[in-house]
Amino acid sequence: EVQLVESGGGLVQAGGSLRLSCAASGETFDAYNIGWLRQAPGKEREGVSCIASGDGRTWYADSVKGRFTISRDNAKKTVYLQMNSLKPDDTAVYYCAAAPATSRWPPQVAEYAYWGQGTQVTVSS
Numbered sequence: 001e002v003q004l005v006e007s008g009g010g011l012v013q014a015g016g017s018l019r020l021s022c023a024a025s026g027e028t029f030d031a032y033n034i035g036w037l038r039q040a041p042g043k044e045r046e047g048v049s050c051i052a053s054g055d056g057r058t059w060y061a062d063s064v065k066g067r068f069t070i071s072r073d074n075a076k077k078t079v080y081l082q083m084n085s086l087k088p089d090d091t092a093v094y095y096c097a098a099a100p101a102t103s104r105w106p107p108q109v110a111e112y113a114y115w116g117q118g119t120q121v122t123v124s125s
Contacts, residue, residue: 002026002098002114009094009119012086018121020081022096032114033099033107034072034079038092038121048094049081050106059106063089086123093118 008020022034035050049070050059058070069082079096097112104111 002029002032004096004098004114004116006094006096006116006119009121011122011124014087014123014125016086016123017082017084018086020083020094020096020119020121022079022081022116024077024079024098026077029077029098030074031101033101033103033105035097035099035107035112036070036079036081036094037097037109037112038090038094039118040092043092045095045109047106047109050099051079052105053101057105083121086121088123088125090121091123092121094121 003025005023012018033050033052036048037045038048039045048061051070051072067085072079095118096116098114099107099112
């Protein structure tokens with residue numbers, strides 16, 4: 001089992017940057033692909049980015065490619081999401097989630113087994 005806690009959300013102007021952190025606990029952190037997903041009001045939850053457990057390969061949604069960067073530090077059991085050139089459309093609650101390494105790539109939303117509580121990101125125009 002993995003417990004996840006997000007931090008780093010907040011209010012930022014368009015064009016600004018934020019770095020989200022996802023701190024994990026549990027002995028099997030290395031066995032999970034870790035993803036960032038977001039949900040805006042009135043919209044479905046969507047995948048933003050994911051980083052694999054083994055080879056560290058990454059995936060990004062088209063809407064964030066070139067602006068967001070995901071990384072993980074297995075020793076610290078922490079995954080980061082660096083968000084640059086933020087846009088008002090990026091406003092959402094951002095969740096960190098863990099999917100088994102055997103899940104599809106990138107994992108579908110339903111394949112994420114463990115979730116954090118979410119952190120609010122608000123981008124003003």
